[in-house]
Amino acid sequence: MNVGATAGVNPYEGSRMLSVSESPNNDNTPQAYIAFIENLSGGDQVTASFYGWDVTEGGNPSLRIWAAYALNGDINDYQGSTSEGSGYPSGIGWEKLEHTWTIESGKEALVIQARLYS
Numbered sequence: 001m002n003v004g005a006t007a008g009v010n011p012y013e014g015s016r017m018l019s020v021s022e023s024p025n026n027d028n029t030p031q032a033y034i035a036f037i038e039n040l041s042g043g044d045q046v047t048a049s050f051y052g053w054d055v056t057e058g059g060n061p062s063l064r065i066w067a068a069y070a071l072n073g074d075i076n077d078y079q080g081s082t083s084e085g086s087g088y089p090s091g092i093g094w095e096k097l098e099h100t101w102t103i104e105s106g107k108e109a110l111v112i113q114a115r116l117y118s
Contacts, residue, residue, distance in 0.1 A: 012051040012094045020063075020116050028118070031066070035112040038072045042105030048112045049098035057091025061118045064088055065099045070109040079107060085115070 011017040020032045037046055052063045065086040069079035082101050089095040101110065 009053050012053075018114070020114055030116045030118075031113040033075060033111055034065075034114050036070070036075045036109065037112070038109045040103045040108055040110060042103055042107065044103040045100055046103065046110055046112075047098065047100040049096055050114065051094050052089055052097050052114070053094055054089040054091050055093055059091075061116060062088045062091075063097070063114060063116050065097050066113045066115045067099075067101055068111050068113070069104070069107045070111050072109050074109075075111055077109075079109075082110070088117075 005011075006017065006019045009017075018032060020030055034050065035048060040046070046067075048065055048067075050065065054062055056062060067082045067085065069082065070077040071079060082104075084099070084101065086097040086099040089097060103110065
């Protein structure tokens, strides 16, 4: 976590913010785990949101909320992508990103991520 401004950007609220970056830019998709929710059942709904900074309207870099399934007790386990996430921000600076997932049958845990697209 960074305290205060980072690269000239002040936190949306408060005095701290998480900064995710890619340097050098090699077209990977850096991700930060935001939450790990266990003991889910098919049909459960999970909603997550955060504020992201983006001033590149219609271009990269950009960010979004994404999620993948895992097994209970293992945040690094990968049981497939949810194949859905938030849209990209509009490039106006700070903007709230939010998404609701409906858990698939047979899935038990969800790893919510902040993803950077360069």
